[in-house]
Every structure is written in C-alpha cells, then in structure tokens.
Amino acid sequence: xxxxxxxxxxxxxxxxxxxxxxxxxxxxxxxxxxxxxxxxxxxxxxxxxxxxxxxxxxxxxxxxxxxxxxxxxxxxxxxxxxxxxxxxxxxxxxxxxxxxxxxxxxxxxxx
Amino acid sequence: xxxxxxxxxxxxxxxxxxxxxxxxxxxxxxxxxxxxxxxxxxxxxxxxxxxxxxxxxxxxxxxxxxxxxxxxxxxxxxxxxxxxxxxxxxxxxxxxxxxxxxxxxxxxxxxxx
Numbered sequence: 001x002x003x004x005x006x007x008x009x010x011x012x013x014x015x016x017x018x019x020x021x022x023x024x025x026x027x028x029x030x031x032x033x034x035x036x037x038x039x040x041x042x043x044x045x046x047x048x049x050x051x052x053x054x055x056x057x058x059x060x061x062x063x064x065x066x067x068x069x070x071x072x073x074x075x076x077x078x079x080x081x082x083x084x085x086x087x088x089x090x091x092x093x094x095x096x097x098x099x100x101x102x103x104x105x106x107x108x109x110x111x
Numbered sequence: 112x113x114x115x116x117x118x119x120x121x122x123x124x125x126x127x128x129x130x131x132x133x134x135x136x137x138x139x140x141x142x143x144x145x146x147x148x149x150x151x152x153x154x155x156x157x158x159x160x161x162x163x164x165x166x167x168x169x170x171x172x173x174x175x176x177x178x179x180x181x182x183x184x185x186x187x188x189x190x191x192x193x194x195x196x197x198x199x200x201x202x203x204x205x206x207x208x209x210x211x212x213x214x215x216x217x218x219x220x221x222x223x224x
Contacts, residue, residue, distance in 0.1 A: 041217070043215030044154065044202075044213075049211060089153070097166060101146075103153050
C-alpha cells in the first residue's frame, strides 16, 4: 500500500535554531513530491515540487531535498512566523491529480 | 475571484440530514479536487474533476457521498444521511492542469451532532 509518513509529529524550536523535517514514502511510480504549509483554520499553501532524487528547491529559510525514499524540509534560522503545520504529499504516476498526504509536522518557533 | 472560495465556512447538522458544500475554483482552472481533513491528520483525497467529469472518484468513502461539476466551474459535494464520522473539514482545491501544485480554499468545517 502506498504510504507517506512524516516525522516528527511536532517540533518546538527556539528562534534561530535550525532543524529538519522528514517525509518518507513507499510508492510504486513516484510522479512528484510536494511540500505544503498550513496555518490554523486555513487551507494548505503550496511550497515546493520535487521530481527526482537529488533535486533541491529553496525559498527564503526553507530548503527541500529528495532521495529515492524520503524528502527533507530543512529550516535554517527559523523565525516565529515560520510556525505552522508542514505537509508532505506524493503524486503517483498511476493517479494523475490525486495526492497522498502525510499527517504533517506541527512546527512551533519561540522567540 | 482571486482564490478558491468555499461555502459555507461552517455547517452544523444533525445525524441523518442532507448537506451540500459548495466550491468556486479559481477562474480558468479546469482541474478541481475535494479532500477531507480530520483533526491532526493530513488531507485525504475524495474526488478529482477534469472539466465536468469526475476523472477519479476512488476516494469517496461510500455511496452517501456524491459530487457534481455540471458546467466545469463550480462544484458541489453532497452528503446524504450524514453520520457523526463525517465530521471534518472539507477542502476544495483547483489547478490549471492535473498537478500536485494545488490552490486550496479555506475549507468547510462540517460538524454532525
């Protein structure tokens, strides 16, 4: 069965304390891996797309990387406004338009 | 509108009642998706439309759930004989083409008492 697992479930950081979030997946035929940010009471907001192992994408303090079995979202020198739930999702080649989401990592950055 | 619009934002109903949730996608987006999100979980795929037709409805949990998109724009998710387990946030998303880069609405929170 295709699965997406994120760890940790929750992460508390001090402002400026860098860390990484993990997304591991078991799939047959990965078409793409996606990272989203979700604020409380809002819908997910798209951040990155990764298509192949070795690929990296960056946006401000965030960098996403992809290997054959997992992806990392690295957060460098986070600020309180980075506090949110970060969701990972995968799209399979046999299911165009359908995403399988992980359960998310809730990040809290304290000033 | 500028983004995906969902109505109502909140709906409280009694067990056994019928509910309709509406989604107005971004203008020009041909692909439309419905997801369901329970507390502390990631969104769960329900159905995907390409134009007017349901291209993939494999995520609909049972025949009490039905969705339409008659003119290829606005979509309605219909739930018959609601159950307490249907309580969740129902998210709608759209995109220009079938892709994982989705634009989500803020969701409709359904509570079944």
